[in-house]
Amino acid sequence: MSSKIDYSLPLEYQTEQNRLNILGFWIFLGAEIVLFATLFGVYGVLYQRYAGGPTHQDIIMIKDVLIQTVLLLTSSFTMGIAIFEMRRQQLKGLIFWLVITLLLGAGFLFMEINEFIHYVHLGATMQTSAFLSSLFVLLGTHGAHVTFGIIWAIMVIIQLLRRGLTPTTARKTFIIGLYWHFLDVVWIFIFTFVYLKGMVG
Amino acid sequence: MEKHTNRFPISHVLGFIFSLILTFGAAYIALKTSLSFKVIMWIIGTLAVLQAGIQLFMFMHLREGEDGKTNVINIVYGVFMAVVIVVGSIWVMSAGHAAH
Known part of the structure:
Protein backbone atom coordinates (compact mmCIF):
# COMPACT_ATOMS: atom_id res chain seq x y z
CA MET A 1 0.00 0.00 0.00
CA SER A 2 1.48 3.28 -1.03
CA SER A 3 1.82 6.01 1.54
CA LYS A 4 2.36 8.65 -1.11
CA ILE A 5 0.62 11.87 -0.33
CA ASP A 6 -1.25 13.59 -3.15
CA TYR A 7 -1.42 17.24 -2.17
CA SER A 8 -3.77 18.13 -5.03
CA LEU A 9 -6.63 16.37 -3.21
CA PRO A 10 -8.55 17.40 -0.08
CA LEU A 11 -6.81 16.19 3.11
CA GLU A 12 -9.07 13.20 3.67
CA TYR A 13 -8.29 11.77 0.21
CA GLN A 14 -4.55 12.37 0.20
CA THR A 15 -3.31 8.88 1.04
CA GLU A 16 -4.26 5.54 -0.46
CA GLN A 17 -5.15 4.28 3.03
CA ASN A 18 -7.58 7.16 3.49
CA ARG A 19 -9.24 6.55 0.15
CA LEU A 20 -9.68 2.86 1.00
CA ASN A 21 -11.08 3.64 4.44
CA ILE A 22 -13.64 6.02 2.95
CA LEU A 23 -14.62 3.45 0.31
CA GLY A 24 -14.89 0.84 3.07
CA PHE A 25 -17.21 3.11 5.02
CA TRP A 26 -19.47 3.53 1.99
CA ILE A 27 -19.70 -0.27 1.78
CA PHE A 28 -20.63 -0.35 5.49
CA LEU A 29 -23.38 2.20 4.76
CA GLY A 30 -24.69 -0.13 2.04
CA ALA A 31 -25.05 -2.81 4.73
CA GLU A 32 -26.72 -0.30 7.06
CA ILE A 33 -29.32 0.40 4.36
CA VAL A 34 -30.17 -3.31 4.37
CA LEU A 35 -30.27 -3.43 8.19
CA PHE A 36 -32.82 -0.62 8.31
CA ALA A 37 -34.71 -2.16 5.37
CA THR A 38 -35.35 -5.31 7.42
CA LEU A 39 -36.78 -3.17 10.25
CA PHE A 40 -38.91 -1.14 7.82
CA GLY A 41 -40.07 -4.44 6.31
CA VAL A 42 -41.18 -5.79 9.70
CA TYR A 43 -42.90 -2.50 10.52
CA GLY A 44 -44.59 -2.40 7.11
CA VAL A 45 -46.04 -5.87 7.72
CA LEU A 46 -47.16 -5.31 11.33
CA TYR A 47 -48.12 -1.64 11.42
CA GLN A 48 -51.84 -2.27 11.77
CA ARG A 49 -51.65 -5.14 14.28
CA TYR A 50 -52.83 -3.05 17.22
CA ALA A 51 -54.00 -6.02 19.32
CA GLY A 52 -56.67 -3.78 20.87
CA GLY A 53 -53.98 -1.35 22.04
CA PRO A 54 -53.37 2.26 21.02
CA THR A 55 -53.19 3.18 17.34
CA HIS A 56 -50.98 5.74 15.58
CA GLN A 57 -53.46 8.55 16.03
CA ASP A 58 -53.73 7.78 19.75
CA ILE A 59 -50.05 8.26 20.50
CA ILE A 60 -48.22 10.31 17.83
CA MET A 61 -47.47 13.93 18.79
CA ILE A 62 -46.97 15.30 15.29
CA LYS A 63 -45.72 18.72 16.39
CA ASP A 64 -42.91 17.13 18.42
CA VAL A 65 -42.08 14.89 15.49
CA LEU A 66 -41.78 17.93 13.22
CA ILE A 67 -39.41 19.57 15.72
CA GLN A 68 -37.31 16.39 15.86
CA THR A 69 -37.22 16.34 12.07
CA VAL A 70 -36.08 19.95 11.83
CA LEU A 71 -33.41 19.38 14.51
CA LEU A 72 -31.94 16.38 12.70
CA LEU A 73 -32.23 18.01 9.27
CA THR A 74 -30.45 21.12 10.52
CA SER A 75 -27.75 19.01 12.20
CA SER A 76 -27.12 17.25 8.88
CA PHE A 77 -26.73 20.68 7.26
CA THR A 78 -24.33 21.94 9.97
CA MET A 79 -22.31 18.72 9.59
CA GLY A 80 -22.04 19.58 5.89
CA ILE A 81 -20.79 23.06 6.82
CA ALA A 82 -18.25 21.46 9.19
CA ILE A 83 -16.80 19.40 6.33
CA PHE A 84 -16.87 22.53 4.13
CA GLU A 85 -14.81 24.34 6.78
CA MET A 86 -12.43 21.39 6.99
CA ARG A 87 -11.75 21.68 3.26
CA ARG A 88 -10.92 25.34 3.77
CA GLN A 89 -8.39 24.24 6.43
CA GLN A 90 -10.36 26.10 9.12
CA LEU A 91 -9.88 23.97 12.24
CA LYS A 92 -11.77 26.40 14.48
CA GLY A 93 -14.71 26.60 12.09
CA LEU A 94 -14.73 22.83 11.76
CA ILE A 95 -14.87 22.27 15.52
CA PHE A 96 -17.46 25.02 15.99
CA TRP A 97 -19.84 23.46 13.48
CA LEU A 98 -19.20 19.94 14.82
CA VAL A 99 -20.22 21.12 18.30
CA ILE A 100 -23.37 22.78 16.90
CA THR A 101 -24.16 19.51 15.10
CA LEU A 102 -23.80 17.56 18.34
CA LEU A 103 -26.01 19.98 20.28
CA LEU A 104 -28.72 19.60 17.64
CA GLY A 105 -28.25 15.81 17.73
CA ALA A 106 -28.53 15.81 21.51
CA GLY A 107 -31.70 17.92 21.23
CA PHE A 108 -33.15 15.36 18.84
CA LEU A 109 -32.27 12.54 21.22
CA PHE A 110 -33.80 14.38 24.18
CA MET A 111 -37.07 14.81 22.28
CA GLU A 112 -37.09 11.19 21.18
CA ILE A 113 -36.59 9.93 24.74
CA ASN A 114 -39.42 12.23 25.87
CA GLU A 115 -41.56 10.78 23.10
CA PHE A 116 -40.88 7.22 24.29
CA ILE A 117 -41.72 8.18 27.89
CA HIS A 118 -44.94 9.77 26.65
CA TYR A 119 -45.85 6.56 24.79
CA VAL A 120 -45.17 4.39 27.82
CA HIS A 121 -47.36 6.66 29.98
CA LEU A 122 -50.17 6.10 27.48
CA GLY A 123 -49.74 2.35 27.94
CA ALA A 124 -48.00 1.94 24.60
CA THR A 125 -44.99 -0.24 25.40
CA MET A 126 -43.00 -2.76 23.40
CA GLN A 127 -45.11 -5.54 24.90
CA THR A 128 -48.48 -4.01 23.98
CA SER A 129 -48.83 -5.02 20.35
CA ALA A 130 -46.94 -6.13 17.26
CA PHE A 131 -47.35 -2.59 15.89
CA LEU A 132 -45.61 -1.10 18.93
CA SER A 133 -42.89 -3.78 19.07
CA SER A 134 -41.91 -3.08 15.48
CA LEU A 135 -42.22 0.69 16.01
CA PHE A 136 -39.96 0.74 19.08
CA VAL A 137 -37.38 -1.51 17.43
CA LEU A 138 -37.23 0.70 14.32
CA LEU A 139 -37.11 4.01 16.21
CA GLY A 140 -34.84 2.58 18.91
CA THR A 141 -32.30 1.30 16.39
CA HIS A 142 -32.18 4.73 14.78
CA GLY A 143 -31.93 6.46 18.17
CA ALA A 144 -29.13 4.10 19.21
CA HIS A 145 -27.28 5.03 16.03
CA VAL A 146 -27.64 8.73 16.87
CA THR A 147 -26.38 8.09 20.43
CA PHE A 148 -23.40 6.18 19.11
CA GLY A 149 -22.75 8.93 16.55
CA ILE A 150 -22.65 11.58 19.28
CA ILE A 151 -20.11 9.60 21.35
CA TRP A 152 -18.04 8.90 18.23
CA ALA A 153 -18.05 12.56 17.15
CA ILE A 154 -16.95 13.69 20.62
CA MET A 155 -13.94 11.39 20.35
CA VAL A 156 -13.13 12.74 16.90
CA ILE A 157 -13.33 16.31 18.25
CA ILE A 158 -10.88 15.39 21.04
CA GLN A 159 -8.44 14.05 18.44
CA LEU A 160 -8.84 17.21 16.34
CA LEU A 161 -8.06 19.36 19.39
CA ARG A 162 -4.98 17.30 20.22
CA ARG A 163 -3.53 16.63 16.78
CA GLY A 164 -4.98 19.34 14.56
CA LEU A 165 -5.90 18.78 10.94
CA THR A 166 -3.87 15.94 9.43
CA PRO A 167 -4.82 13.53 6.66
CA THR A 168 -5.73 11.00 9.37
CA THR A 169 -7.93 13.25 11.51
CA ALA A 170 -9.49 14.72 8.34
CA ARG A 171 -10.40 11.23 7.16
CA LYS A 172 -11.96 10.37 10.54
CA THR A 173 -13.96 13.60 10.49
CA PHE A 174 -15.14 12.98 6.93
CA ILE A 175 -16.31 9.46 7.84
CA ILE A 176 -18.31 10.56 10.92
CA GLY A 177 -19.81 13.18 8.58
CA LEU A 178 -20.97 10.47 6.15
CA TYR A 179 -22.42 8.51 9.08
CA TRP A 180 -24.34 11.53 10.35
CA HIS A 181 -25.85 12.36 6.96
CA PHE A 182 -26.86 8.72 6.63
CA LEU A 183 -28.81 8.90 9.91
CA ASP A 184 -30.73 11.85 8.48
CA VAL A 185 -31.52 9.84 5.34
CA VAL A 186 -32.96 7.03 7.51
CA TRP A 187 -34.98 9.58 9.50
CA ILE A 188 -36.56 10.98 6.31
CA PHE A 189 -38.05 7.55 5.68
CA ILE A 190 -39.13 7.10 9.31
CA PHE A 191 -40.80 10.54 9.18
CA THR A 192 -42.62 9.67 5.96
CA PHE A 193 -43.50 6.01 6.35
CA VAL A 194 -44.05 5.85 10.10
CA TYR A 195 -45.31 9.23 11.27
CA LEU A 196 -46.98 10.81 8.24
CA LYS A 197 -48.36 7.47 7.05
CA GLY A 198 -49.66 6.80 10.58
CA MET A 199 -51.40 10.17 10.70
CA VAL A 200 -53.03 9.69 7.28
CA GLY A 201 -54.19 6.10 7.51
CA MET B 1 -13.95 17.18 -5.15
CA GLU B 2 -12.75 20.70 -5.18
CA LYS B 3 -10.85 22.17 -2.29
CA HIS B 4 -13.15 24.94 -1.18
CA THR B 5 -11.57 28.30 -1.54
CA ASN B 6 -14.83 30.20 -1.81
CA ARG B 7 -16.31 31.46 1.42
CA PHE B 8 -19.95 30.54 0.96
CA PRO B 9 -21.19 26.89 0.97
CA ILE B 10 -23.87 27.53 -1.64
CA SER B 11 -24.71 23.89 -2.47
CA HIS B 12 -25.16 23.06 1.22
CA VAL B 13 -27.49 26.01 1.77
CA LEU B 14 -29.53 25.12 -1.31
CA GLY B 15 -29.69 21.47 -0.21
CA PHE B 16 -30.87 22.53 3.24
CA ILE B 17 -33.58 24.82 1.84
CA PHE B 18 -34.80 22.09 -0.55
CA SER B 19 -34.87 19.61 2.36
CA LEU B 20 -36.99 21.93 4.48
CA ILE B 21 -39.38 22.59 1.60
CA LEU B 22 -39.72 18.85 0.91
CA THR B 23 -40.25 18.03 4.61
CA PHE B 24 -42.92 20.66 5.21
CA GLY B 25 -44.45 20.00 1.79
CA ALA B 26 -44.84 16.33 2.68
CA ALA B 27 -46.26 17.21 6.11
CA TYR B 28 -48.74 19.64 4.54
CA ILE B 29 -49.93 17.12 1.95
CA ALA B 30 -50.28 14.37 4.56
CA LEU B 31 -51.93 16.39 7.31
CA LYS B 32 -53.88 19.19 5.62
CA THR B 33 -55.24 17.80 2.36
CA SER B 34 -58.05 15.29 1.91
CA LEU B 35 -56.53 13.29 -0.92
CA SER B 36 -56.89 9.51 -0.78
CA PHE B 37 -54.42 7.45 1.28
CA LYS B 38 -52.90 5.93 -1.85
CA VAL B 39 -52.33 9.27 -3.59
CA ILE B 40 -50.82 10.83 -0.46
CA MET B 41 -48.45 7.89 0.05
CA TRP B 42 -47.24 8.07 -3.55
CA ILE B 43 -46.61 11.81 -3.30
CA ILE B 44 -44.84 11.84 0.08
CA GLY B 45 -42.92 8.65 -0.81
CA THR B 46 -41.59 10.40 -3.91
CA LEU B 47 -40.69 13.49 -1.85
CA ALA B 48 -38.79 11.27 0.63
CA VAL B 49 -36.76 9.66 -2.16
CA LEU B 50 -35.96 13.11 -3.60
CA GLN B 51 -34.80 14.33 -0.21
CA ALA B 52 -32.61 11.27 0.32
CA GLY B 53 -31.07 12.04 -3.08
CA ILE B 54 -30.29 15.59 -1.95
CA GLN B 55 -28.51 14.24 1.14
CA LEU B 56 -26.50 11.73 -0.88
CA PHE B 57 -25.39 14.04 -3.65
CA MET B 58 -25.27 17.51 -2.09
CA PHE B 59 -24.13 16.64 1.45
CA MET B 60 -22.35 13.29 1.20
CA HIS B 61 -20.55 13.93 -2.12
CA LEU B 62 -21.53 10.43 -3.29
CA ARG B 63 -19.80 10.66 -6.66
CA GLU B 64 -16.50 12.21 -5.66
Missing part, protein backbone atom coordinates in the same frame (compact mmCIF):
# COMPACT_ATOMS: atom_id res chain seq x y z
CA GLY B 65 -13.15 10.48 -5.28
CA GLU B 66 -11.60 7.87 -7.53
CA ASP B 67 -14.11 5.40 -6.11
CA GLY B 68 -17.12 7.53 -7.01
CA LYS B 69 -18.49 4.96 -9.43
CA THR B 70 -17.99 2.14 -6.91
CA ASN B 71 -19.86 4.19 -4.29
CA VAL B 72 -22.81 4.72 -6.62
CA ILE B 73 -23.02 1.02 -7.59
CA ASN B 74 -22.76 -0.02 -3.92
CA ILE B 75 -25.50 2.36 -2.77
CA VAL B 76 -27.77 1.53 -5.73
CA TYR B 77 -27.38 -2.16 -4.86
CA GLY B 78 -28.12 -1.41 -1.19
CA VAL B 79 -31.27 0.47 -2.20
CA PHE B 80 -32.29 -2.39 -4.51
CA MET B 81 -31.93 -4.85 -1.61
CA ALA B 82 -33.92 -2.49 0.62
CA VAL B 83 -36.79 -2.33 -1.88
CA VAL B 84 -36.82 -6.11 -2.33
CA ILE B 85 -36.86 -6.65 1.46
CA VAL B 86 -39.55 -4.09 2.26
CA VAL B 87 -41.86 -4.52 -0.74
CA GLY B 88 -41.26 -8.28 -0.82
CA SER B 89 -42.07 -8.74 2.88
CA ILE B 90 -45.23 -6.67 2.69
CA TRP B 91 -46.35 -8.40 -0.50
CA VAL B 92 -45.78 -11.92 0.83
CA MET B 93 -47.44 -11.19 4.18
CA SER B 94 -50.47 -9.37 2.80
CA ALA B 95 -51.24 -11.06 -0.52
CA GLY B 96 -52.83 -14.10 1.11
CA HIS B 97 -49.87 -16.47 1.00
CA ALA B 98 -49.68 -16.39 4.79
CA ALA B 99 -53.43 -16.51 5.43
CA HIS B 100 -53.50 -20.13 6.55
Whole structure:
Protein backbone atom coordinates (compact mmCIF):
# COMPACT_ATOMS: atom_id res chain seq x y z
CA MET A 1 0.00 0.00 0.00
CA SER A 2 1.48 3.28 -1.03
CA SER A 3 1.82 6.01 1.54
CA LYS A 4 2.36 8.65 -1.11
CA ILE A 5 0.62 11.87 -0.33
CA ASP A 6 -1.25 13.59 -3.15
CA TYR A 7 -1.42 17.24 -2.17
CA SER A 8 -3.77 18.13 -5.03
CA LEU A 9 -6.63 16.37 -3.21
CA PRO A 10 -8.55 17.40 -0.08
CA LEU A 11 -6.81 16.19 3.11
CA GLU A 12 -9.07 13.20 3.67
CA TYR A 13 -8.29 11.77 0.21
CA GLN A 14 -4.55 12.37 0.20
CA THR A 15 -3.31 8.88 1.04
CA GLU A 16 -4.26 5.54 -0.46
CA GLN A 17 -5.15 4.28 3.03
CA ASN A 18 -7.58 7.16 3.49
CA ARG A 19 -9.24 6.55 0.15
CA LEU A 20 -9.68 2.86 1.00
CA ASN A 21 -11.08 3.64 4.44
CA ILE A 22 -13.64 6.02 2.95
CA LEU A 23 -14.62 3.45 0.31
CA GLY A 24 -14.89 0.84 3.07
CA PHE A 25 -17.21 3.11 5.02
CA TRP A 26 -19.47 3.53 1.99
CA ILE A 27 -19.70 -0.27 1.78
CA PHE A 28 -20.63 -0.35 5.49
CA LEU A 29 -23.38 2.20 4.76
CA GLY A 30 -24.69 -0.13 2.04
CA ALA A 31 -25.05 -2.81 4.73
CA GLU A 32 -26.72 -0.30 7.06
CA ILE A 33 -29.32 0.40 4.36
CA VAL A 34 -30.17 -3.31 4.37
CA LEU A 35 -30.27 -3.43 8.19
CA PHE A 36 -32.82 -0.62 8.31
CA ALA A 37 -34.71 -2.16 5.37
CA THR A 38 -35.35 -5.31 7.42
CA LEU A 39 -36.78 -3.17 10.25
CA PHE A 40 -38.91 -1.14 7.82
CA GLY A 41 -40.07 -4.44 6.31
CA VAL A 42 -41.18 -5.79 9.70
CA TYR A 43 -42.90 -2.50 10.52
CA GLY A 44 -44.59 -2.40 7.11
CA VAL A 45 -46.04 -5.87 7.72
CA LEU A 46 -47.16 -5.31 11.33
CA TYR A 47 -48.12 -1.64 11.42
CA GLN A 48 -51.84 -2.27 11.77
CA ARG A 49 -51.65 -5.14 14.28
CA TYR A 50 -52.83 -3.05 17.22
CA ALA A 51 -54.00 -6.02 19.32
CA GLY A 52 -56.67 -3.78 20.87
CA GLY A 53 -53.98 -1.35 22.04
CA PRO A 54 -53.37 2.26 21.02
CA THR A 55 -53.19 3.18 17.34
CA HIS A 56 -50.98 5.74 15.58
CA GLN A 57 -53.46 8.55 16.03
CA ASP A 58 -53.73 7.78 19.75
CA ILE A 59 -50.05 8.26 20.50
CA ILE A 60 -48.22 10.31 17.83
CA MET A 61 -47.47 13.93 18.79
CA ILE A 62 -46.97 15.30 15.29
CA LYS A 63 -45.72 18.72 16.39
CA ASP A 64 -42.91 17.13 18.42
CA VAL A 65 -42.08 14.89 15.49
CA LEU A 66 -41.78 17.93 13.22
CA ILE A 67 -39.41 19.57 15.72
CA GLN A 68 -37.31 16.39 15.86
CA THR A 69 -37.22 16.34 12.07
CA VAL A 70 -36.08 19.95 11.83
CA LEU A 71 -33.41 19.38 14.51
CA LEU A 72 -31.94 16.38 12.70
CA LEU A 73 -32.23 18.01 9.27
CA THR A 74 -30.45 21.12 10.52
CA SER A 75 -27.75 19.01 12.20
CA SER A 76 -27.12 17.25 8.88
CA PHE A 77 -26.73 20.68 7.26
CA THR A 78 -24.33 21.94 9.97
CA MET A 79 -22.31 18.72 9.59
CA GLY A 80 -22.04 19.58 5.89
CA ILE A 81 -20.79 23.06 6.82
CA ALA A 82 -18.25 21.46 9.19
CA ILE A 83 -16.80 19.40 6.33
CA PHE A 84 -16.87 22.53 4.13
CA GLU A 85 -14.81 24.34 6.78
CA MET A 86 -12.43 21.39 6.99
CA ARG A 87 -11.75 21.68 3.26
CA ARG A 88 -10.92 25.34 3.77
CA GLN A 89 -8.39 24.24 6.43
CA GLN A 90 -10.36 26.10 9.12
CA LEU A 91 -9.88 23.97 12.24
CA LYS A 92 -11.77 26.40 14.48
CA GLY A 93 -14.71 26.60 12.09
CA LEU A 94 -14.73 22.83 11.76
CA ILE A 95 -14.87 22.27 15.52
CA PHE A 96 -17.46 25.02 15.99
CA TRP A 97 -19.84 23.46 13.48
CA LEU A 98 -19.20 19.94 14.82
CA VAL A 99 -20.22 21.12 18.30
CA ILE A 100 -23.37 22.78 16.90
CA THR A 101 -24.16 19.51 15.10
CA LEU A 102 -23.80 17.56 18.34
CA LEU A 103 -26.01 19.98 20.28
CA LEU A 104 -28.72 19.60 17.64
CA GLY A 105 -28.25 15.81 17.73
CA ALA A 106 -28.53 15.81 21.51
CA GLY A 107 -31.70 17.92 21.23
CA PHE A 108 -33.15 15.36 18.84
CA LEU A 109 -32.27 12.54 21.22
CA PHE A 110 -33.80 14.38 24.18
CA MET A 111 -37.07 14.81 22.28
CA GLU A 112 -37.09 11.19 21.18
CA ILE A 113 -36.59 9.93 24.74
CA ASN A 114 -39.42 12.23 25.87
CA GLU A 115 -41.56 10.78 23.10
CA PHE A 116 -40.88 7.22 24.29
CA ILE A 117 -41.72 8.18 27.89
CA HIS A 118 -44.94 9.77 26.65
CA TYR A 119 -45.85 6.56 24.79
CA VAL A 120 -45.17 4.39 27.82
CA HIS A 121 -47.36 6.66 29.98
CA LEU A 122 -50.17 6.10 27.48
CA GLY A 123 -49.74 2.35 27.94
CA ALA A 124 -48.00 1.94 24.60
CA THR A 125 -44.99 -0.24 25.40
CA MET A 126 -43.00 -2.76 23.40
CA GLN A 127 -45.11 -5.54 24.90
CA THR A 128 -48.48 -4.01 23.98
CA SER A 129 -48.83 -5.02 20.35
CA ALA A 130 -46.94 -6.13 17.26
CA PHE A 131 -47.35 -2.59 15.89
CA LEU A 132 -45.61 -1.10 18.93
CA SER A 133 -42.89 -3.78 19.07
CA SER A 134 -41.91 -3.08 15.48
CA LEU A 135 -42.22 0.69 16.01
CA PHE A 136 -39.96 0.74 19.08
CA VAL A 137 -37.38 -1.51 17.43
CA LEU A 138 -37.23 0.70 14.32
CA LEU A 139 -37.11 4.01 16.21
CA GLY A 140 -34.84 2.58 18.91
CA THR A 141 -32.30 1.30 16.39
CA HIS A 142 -32.18 4.73 14.78
CA GLY A 143 -31.93 6.46 18.17
CA ALA A 144 -29.13 4.10 19.21
CA HIS A 145 -27.28 5.03 16.03
CA VAL A 146 -27.64 8.73 16.87
CA THR A 147 -26.38 8.09 20.43
CA PHE A 148 -23.40 6.18 19.11
CA GLY A 149 -22.75 8.93 16.55
CA ILE A 150 -22.65 11.58 19.28
CA ILE A 151 -20.11 9.60 21.35
CA TRP A 152 -18.04 8.90 18.23
CA ALA A 153 -18.05 12.56 17.15
CA ILE A 154 -16.95 13.69 20.62
CA MET A 155 -13.94 11.39 20.35
CA VAL A 156 -13.13 12.74 16.90
CA ILE A 157 -13.33 16.31 18.25
CA ILE A 158 -10.88 15.39 21.04
CA GLN A 159 -8.44 14.05 18.44
CA LEU A 160 -8.84 17.21 16.34
CA LEU A 161 -8.06 19.36 19.39
CA ARG A 162 -4.98 17.30 20.22
CA ARG A 163 -3.53 16.63 16.78
CA GLY A 164 -4.98 19.34 14.56
CA LEU A 165 -5.90 18.78 10.94
CA THR A 166 -3.87 15.94 9.43
CA PRO A 167 -4.82 13.53 6.66
CA THR A 168 -5.73 11.00 9.37
CA THR A 169 -7.93 13.25 11.51
CA ALA A 170 -9.49 14.72 8.34
CA ARG A 171 -10.40 11.23 7.16
CA LYS A 172 -11.96 10.37 10.54
CA THR A 173 -13.96 13.60 10.49
CA PHE A 174 -15.14 12.98 6.93
CA ILE A 175 -16.31 9.46 7.84
CA ILE A 176 -18.31 10.56 10.92
CA GLY A 177 -19.81 13.18 8.58
CA LEU A 178 -20.97 10.47 6.15
CA TYR A 179 -22.42 8.51 9.08
CA TRP A 180 -24.34 11.53 10.35
CA HIS A 181 -25.85 12.36 6.96
CA PHE A 182 -26.86 8.72 6.63
CA LEU A 183 -28.81 8.90 9.91
CA ASP A 184 -30.73 11.85 8.48
CA VAL A 185 -31.52 9.84 5.34
CA VAL A 186 -32.96 7.03 7.51
CA TRP A 187 -34.98 9.58 9.50
CA ILE A 188 -36.56 10.98 6.31
CA PHE A 189 -38.05 7.55 5.68
CA ILE A 190 -39.13 7.10 9.31
CA PHE A 191 -40.80 10.54 9.18
CA THR A 192 -42.62 9.67 5.96
CA PHE A 193 -43.50 6.01 6.35
CA VAL A 194 -44.05 5.85 10.10
CA TYR A 195 -45.31 9.23 11.27
CA LEU A 196 -46.98 10.81 8.24
CA LYS A 197 -48.36 7.47 7.05
CA GLY A 198 -49.66 6.80 10.58
CA MET A 199 -51.40 10.17 10.70
CA VAL A 200 -53.03 9.69 7.28
CA GLY A 201 -54.19 6.10 7.51
CA MET B 1 -13.95 17.18 -5.15
CA GLU B 2 -12.75 20.70 -5.18
CA LYS B 3 -10.85 22.17 -2.29
CA HIS B 4 -13.15 24.94 -1.18
CA THR B 5 -11.57 28.30 -1.54
CA ASN B 6 -14.83 30.20 -1.81
CA ARG B 7 -16.31 31.46 1.42
CA PHE B 8 -19.95 30.54 0.96
CA PRO B 9 -21.19 26.89 0.97
CA ILE B 10 -23.87 27.53 -1.64
CA SER B 11 -24.71 23.89 -2.47
CA HIS B 12 -25.16 23.06 1.22
CA VAL B 13 -27.49 26.01 1.77
CA LEU B 14 -29.53 25.12 -1.31
CA GLY B 15 -29.69 21.47 -0.21
CA PHE B 16 -30.87 22.53 3.24
CA ILE B 17 -33.58 24.82 1.84
CA PHE B 18 -34.80 22.09 -0.55
CA SER B 19 -34.87 19.61 2.36
CA LEU B 20 -36.99 21.93 4.48
CA ILE B 21 -39.38 22.59 1.60
CA LEU B 22 -39.72 18.85 0.91
CA THR B 23 -40.25 18.03 4.61
CA PHE B 24 -42.92 20.66 5.21
CA GLY B 25 -44.45 20.00 1.79
CA ALA B 26 -44.84 16.33 2.68
CA ALA B 27 -46.26 17.21 6.11
CA TYR B 28 -48.74 19.64 4.54
CA ILE B 29 -49.93 17.12 1.95
CA ALA B 30 -50.28 14.37 4.56
CA LEU B 31 -51.93 16.39 7.31
CA LYS B 32 -53.88 19.19 5.62
CA THR B 33 -55.24 17.80 2.36
CA SER B 34 -58.05 15.29 1.91
CA LEU B 35 -56.53 13.29 -0.92
CA SER B 36 -56.89 9.51 -0.78
CA PHE B 37 -54.42 7.45 1.28
CA LYS B 38 -52.90 5.93 -1.85
CA VAL B 39 -52.33 9.27 -3.59
CA ILE B 40 -50.82 10.83 -0.46
CA MET B 41 -48.45 7.89 0.05
CA TRP B 42 -47.24 8.07 -3.55
CA ILE B 43 -46.61 11.81 -3.30
CA ILE B 44 -44.84 11.84 0.08
CA GLY B 45 -42.92 8.65 -0.81
CA THR B 46 -41.59 10.40 -3.91
CA LEU B 47 -40.69 13.49 -1.85
CA ALA B 48 -38.79 11.27 0.63
CA VAL B 49 -36.76 9.66 -2.16
CA LEU B 50 -35.96 13.11 -3.60
CA GLN B 51 -34.80 14.33 -0.21
CA ALA B 52 -32.61 11.27 0.32
CA GLY B 53 -31.07 12.04 -3.08
CA ILE B 54 -30.29 15.59 -1.95
CA GLN B 55 -28.51 14.24 1.14
CA LEU B 56 -26.50 11.73 -0.88
CA PHE B 57 -25.39 14.04 -3.65
CA MET B 58 -25.27 17.51 -2.09
CA PHE B 59 -24.13 16.64 1.45
CA MET B 60 -22.35 13.29 1.20
CA HIS B 61 -20.55 13.93 -2.12
CA LEU B 62 -21.53 10.43 -3.29
CA ARG B 63 -19.80 10.66 -6.66
CA GLU B 64 -16.50 12.21 -5.66
CA GLY B 65 -13.15 10.48 -5.28
CA GLU B 66 -11.60 7.87 -7.53
CA ASP B 67 -14.11 5.40 -6.11
CA GLY B 68 -17.12 7.53 -7.01
CA LYS B 69 -18.49 4.96 -9.43
CA THR B 70 -17.99 2.14 -6.91
CA ASN B 71 -19.86 4.19 -4.29
CA VAL B 72 -22.81 4.72 -6.62
CA ILE B 73 -23.02 1.02 -7.59
CA ASN B 74 -22.76 -0.02 -3.92
CA ILE B 75 -25.50 2.36 -2.77
CA VAL B 76 -27.77 1.53 -5.73
CA TYR B 77 -27.38 -2.16 -4.86
CA GLY B 78 -28.12 -1.41 -1.19
CA VAL B 79 -31.27 0.47 -2.20
CA PHE B 80 -32.29 -2.39 -4.51
CA MET B 81 -31.93 -4.85 -1.61
CA ALA B 82 -33.92 -2.49 0.62
CA VAL B 83 -36.79 -2.33 -1.88
CA VAL B 84 -36.82 -6.11 -2.33
CA ILE B 85 -36.86 -6.65 1.46
CA VAL B 86 -39.55 -4.09 2.26
CA VAL B 87 -41.86 -4.52 -0.74
CA GLY B 88 -41.26 -8.28 -0.82
CA SER B 89 -42.07 -8.74 2.88
CA ILE B 90 -45.23 -6.67 2.69
CA TRP B 91 -46.35 -8.40 -0.50
CA VAL B 92 -45.78 -11.92 0.83
CA MET B 93 -47.44 -11.19 4.18
CA SER B 94 -50.47 -9.37 2.80
CA ALA B 95 -51.24 -11.06 -0.52
CA GLY B 96 -52.83 -14.10 1.11
CA HIS B 97 -49.87 -16.47 1.00
CA ALA B 98 -49.68 -16.39 4.79
CA ALA B 99 -53.43 -16.51 5.43
CA HIS B 100 -53.50 -20.13 6.55
